[in-house]
Amino acid sequence: MQSVGKRRGSVDPKRHLWFLGLIAPGCALLPTQLVLHTGMAVFWWLGPIIVLIVIPLLDILIGDDGSNPRDEDYETLSNDRYYRWCTYLFLPIQLAGLCAAAALWGGTELRLIDKIGLATTLGLVSGIGINAAHELGHRVERLERWLAKIALAQSAYGHFFVEHNRGHHVRVATPEDPASARLGESLWEFLPRSVIGGFRSAIRLERERLARIGERWWSPRNHILQAWSMSLVLFGALVAIFGWKVLPFLLLQAAIGAALLETVNYIEHYGLLREQRANGRYRRCSPRDSWNSDRLVTNIFLFHLQRHSDHHANPGRRYQTLRSCEQAPQLPAGYASMVVLALFPPLWRLVMDKRVLAHYGGDVTMANIAPRKRRRLLAAYGAAA
Numbered sequence: 001m002q003s004v005g006k007r008r009g010s011v012d013p014k015r016h017l018w019f020l021g022l023i024a025p026g027c028a029l030l031p032t033q034l035v036l037h038t039g040m041a042v043f044w045w046l047g048p049i050i051v052l053i054v055i056p057l058l059d060i061l062i063g064d065d066g067s068n069p070r071d072e073d074y075e076t077l078s079n080d081r082y083y084r085w086c087t088y089l090f091l092p093i094q095l096a097g098l099c100a101a102a103a104l105w106g107g108t109e110l111r112l113i114d115k116i117g118l119a120t121t122l123g124l125v126s127g128i129g130i131n132a133a134h135e136l137g138h139r140v141e142r143l144e145r146w147l148a149k150i151a152l153a154q155s156a157y158g159h160f161f162v163e164h165n166r167g168h169h170v171r172v173a174t175p176e177d178p179a180s181a182r183l184g185e186s187l188w189e190f191l192p193r194s195v196i197g198g199f200r201s202a203i204r205l206e207r208e209r210l211a212r213i214g215e216r217w218w219s220p221r222n223h224i225l226q227a228w229s230m231s232l233v234l235f236g237a238l239v240a241i242f243g244w245k246v247l248p249f250l251l252l253q254a255a256i257g258a259a260l261l262e263t264v265n266y267i268e269h270y271g272l273l274r275e276q277r278a279n280g281r282y283r284r285c286s287p288r289d290s291w292n293s294d295r296l297v298t299n300i301f302l303f304h305l306q307r308h309s310d311h312h313a314n315p316g317r318r319y320q321t322l323r324s325c326e327q328a329p330q331l332p333a334g335y336a337s338m339v340v341l342a343l344f345p346p347l348w349r350l351v352m353d354k355r356v357l358a359h360y361g362g363d364v365t366m367a368n369i370a371p372r373k374r375r376r377l378l379a380a381y382g383a384a385a
């Protein structure tokens with residue numbers, strides 16, 4: 001496929017759009033102004049309005065990206081610091097929005113329902129902030145890895161820094177990975193399995209790493225304790241400044257942020273299974289082992305997270321260099337739309353199960369099947385298998 005960049009003679013035709021990714025953390029600051037100037041309390045719920053309604057509609061209207069970086073532009077794109085600043089700036093805007101929200105949660109001006117709406121908005125910002133942490137956490141630069149932990153402070157999901165890089169990327173699209181959803185598994189079954197399994201895995205992986213370098217668990221070099229300490233300092237400072245009344249809303253927004261992350265995890269690998277060799281080891285992760293979407297609007301907002309197939313096949317690539325792979329299985333819509341669909345398991349299975357089956361040429365035995373539902377699914381798709 002010829003890229004838009006090649007046709008226009010530009011290294012990156014979307015370069016001027018990436019700053020739009022900062023609209024996501026800006027959602028934490030906008031509600032106050034929108035309510036002030038319109039008098040409409042619905043804008044305390046700006047996060048759900050944008051993420052679950054506006055972005056899916058824009059994805060439908062604008063459609064796919066249709067451009068891929070050229071091989072000869074890879075180094076130029078990778079070394080262009082403009083793209084790094086688009087992720088760096090996410091953090092101060094995110095934290096400023098949280099402080100502004102805490103002031104409102106601690107005050108008496110808002111009704112309880114408005115405070116809950118604002119917490120929901122902040123929770124979605126927190127979840128998207130985990131995506132910024134995801135991009136920064138894959139880098140080898142020390143500064144960016146520390147910034148990743150700071151970005152995770154608002155969601156109190158610091159163990160993600162360890163589990164995603166050293167757990168999920170190793171076990172992705174296998175039954176051993178808690179963050180890879182199985183065919184027939186609903187979102188509501190997946191969430192506790194992924195949350196608990198990811199937490200346990202992160203603890204084990206970090207304990208093993210510390211043992212290898214001769215350190216104990218209570219070491220200042222413990223990545224998980226570093227990240228959790230940032231959350232404690234952040235939440236403790238906000239409680240000290242604005243009072244204990246802010247704590248329930250801080251916890252609510254953190255839970256929503258973590259739930260958004262895990263819902264995206266559910267979407268990214270549903271039913272996909274890497275091929276297993278005769279010796280029991282899985283083949284190297286390829287673009288076929290992650291669901292891909294090339295909807296332009298969500299890609300801009302999520303720093304190309306939807307080009308997830310290329311990310312897993314080449315985890316060292318920065319977001320601006322990721323490509324849409326033709327061999328990758330394609331989602332029918334962008335992540336924002338798929339998040340809404342995942343909330344309703346019967347609709348999700350109606351849309352996605354047939355795509356998993358088609359991806360494996362009708363052989364359901366090649367999919368990553370939920371153990372408790374294996375017999376029923378094999379019977380249901382037996383003729384095709």
